[in-house]
Amino acid sequence: PAAYRFPDLSTTEGAGAGYERPQVSVSCSDTALTMHSNGMISYRFTPKTPNPLRAQSFEWTVTLTPTRTPTPLSIENRLGTLGFSVTGIPIYGPTEGAVPPATAFGDPVHNGILDACTGHTGPNAEYHYHAITTTDACALDERIVGFALDGFPIYSNPQGRYRSGYQRIGDPTSQVWRAYAWQAGDATTLDACNGTTVDGTYRYYVTDAFPYIIGCFAGTPATVTGDAGRPMPPMGRPVAAVTTAAITAAPTTSTTTAFCDLA
Known part of the structure; x- marks a missing residue:
């Protein structure tokens, strides 16, 4: 667990005047990693939906010893959190909600409704990613940018070393999973x-092409409750506030508390 080093958010710009500063804490036991986050971004907020940005109360706990399941778990039309970034931002799949009908379950990247950092706010005023854009395109070293709920790390993809196997076969404006089909390719x-799998360890990679971050769960995702476990409602239909689950104390075997940033 000590090998997981998270970035420092205390010197970042934050979302701007009038917004809470990002707050993230991380603790590790021998078997699990827990992150608490207020869900605030570390860069200036640019509205891309009618939804505002407000601080949240997120808690995620994932295993540090993930294992692959014989059959991957589909995320097709699964709305809501699939993982979290090292900056404490929820990671969603490559799918939007059922509203409006013209773009139902469409690709938010293709439909141009994400900001420059490939995120936006949902009906619960929570900012989330549908893709991850890193700023070190010329870097040679890979680094962890997040974790899926099954515990497998999500890595950056410097210089596009790895590529998505999905091929476009239709229009991703709506029903995006009908617009792509996966095909096997070479080692990249x-x-x-x-x-x-790299050096005996499975990992996800961010890609410029669909599905951008996660295409299915290779392992068994953790069950998440409270604000962090809310499903994403159809866009444009805000839901009532959900009572946040109590944040549990860090385990006595906790190694460190850190703060986090993708830039």
């Missing part, structure tokens, strides 16, 4: 979950 082609 990621599997249907958008991951591969």
Whole structure:
């Protein structure tokens, strides 16, 4: 667990005047990693939906010893959190909600409704990513940019070393999973979950092409409750506030508390 080093958010710009500063804490036991986050971004907020940005109360706990399941778990039309970034921002899939009907379950990247950092706010005023854009395009070293709920790490993809295996076969404006089909390729082609095994360890990679981060769960995702476990409602239909689950104390075997940033 000590090998997981998270960035420092205390010197970042934050979302701007009038917004809470990002707050993230991380603790590790021998078997699990827990992150608490207020869900605030570390860069200036640019509205891309009618939804505002407000601080949240997120808690995620994932295993540090993930294992692959014999059959991957589909995320097709699964709305809501699939993982979290090292900056404490929820990671969603490559799918939007059922409203409006013209773009129902469409690709938010293709439909141009994300900001420059490939995120936007949802009906619960929570900012989330549908893709991850890193700023070190010329870097040679890979680094962890997040974790899926099954515990497998999500890595940056410097210089596009790995590529998605999904091929476009239709219009992703709506029903995006009908618009792409996965095809096997060479050693640089990621599997249907958008991951591969490196040095004996499975990991997901971010890609410029669909599904962008996670294409399916290679392992068993953790059950998340409270604000962090809310499903995403159809866009444009805000839901009532959900009572936040109590944040549990860090385990006595906790190694460190850190703060986090993708830039």
